[in-house]
Amino acid sequence: MTNTIEAVNDWRDQAAGVSQLNQVPLTGDIDASTDLSGVVVVEGYMVLGADEGHQIQVLSRCDDGKSWCLQSRTPLAKRDQETDIEAITYGDGYLYVIGSHSARRRLMREDLSARRNRERLHNIRYDESRNRLYRLPFDSSTGKLGKAKSINLAKRLSKEPLLQIFHGIPSKENGIDIEGLAYRDGKLTIGFRGPVLRDNYVPVMRLAFDSPKHYQLRFVRLKGQGIRDLIALDNGFVLLTGPVNDAPGPFRLWWWDGEDQIPGKDKTPGEAIELGEVSTAGGAKAEGLALLSCKPGIAEVIVVYETLTAPQAVSMRLALPG
Secondary structure (H helix, E strand, O other), X not given: OOOHHHHHHHHHHHOOOEEEEEEXXXXXXXXXXXXXXXXXXXXXXXXXXXXOOOEEEEEEEOOOOOOEEEEEEEEOOOOOOOOXXXXXXXXXXXXXXXXXXXXXXXXXXXXXXXXXXXXXXOOEEOOHHHOOEEEEXXXXXXXXXXXXXXXXXXXXXXXXXXXXXXXXXXXXOOOOEEEEEEEEOOEEEEEEEEOOEHHHEEEEEEEEOOEEEEEEEEEEEOOOOEEEEEEEEOOEEXXXXXXXXXXXXXXXXXXXXXXXXXXXXXEOOOOOEEEEEOOOOOOOEEEEEEEEEEEOOEEEEEEEEEOOOOOOEEEEEEEOOO
């Protein structure tokens, strides 16, 4: 993979609306460290999750003040179960963690015959361990986690008129695939990588953890891309987006006011504003987004990546619309 300096220069060159990019060192034996997909920063702690792992990992600031050091791990499932952690957020004393709620098609293998690989192509799995939205008490002064409570959103998704046809279609093939999660004003906002509907409408679900039946469904247009993660600001959301399938990119950052973009003669919705493109060297894929700080016109964020070799996180400064 391209070394750190070259990679950061590459990102800086390609992210026109993004500035002050810096590598964020992560140290310790981080579980599934090359598949990071969920991240949130709560005061002096960073919480990580990986879509190939099953543990919530809490990191604290290292002595150098720049790096983050692994402090603890909390499993959400048995070791042989893939929790498929896709996004993490925090609000009012709780961490929230969500799985993709997706089906998946088995991958083909180079060491098998064409006949065997064709058989694998017909094999679609739907693991219950991926269908969880967790809530865990989190002490932001110590980094300690409490006992997890979870709910399953699969029933809601399978009965929702606009989404039910996509339920059971494998992820990466425009099936149901949840990858974003944000918290604001007592509600969770859930972003979908897939499906992306005709005219590039991407579903976003808003609900309270304790009453998931009473959800709202909104739609946003993102140039045909799906949501990889999102964070809530006072007046809207920052979205991280990428391809629905396994294409290498591009990856983009957007600002969205959170309002439904379905138009009508009685309504002319605003558009999401593209903040910048975040392409990556060496095949790394932008997967998770966390807010470090925000003030009028500027947000500091961290993006974590799925990589080929080593854990990777980058801090970025975003110019926000007024």
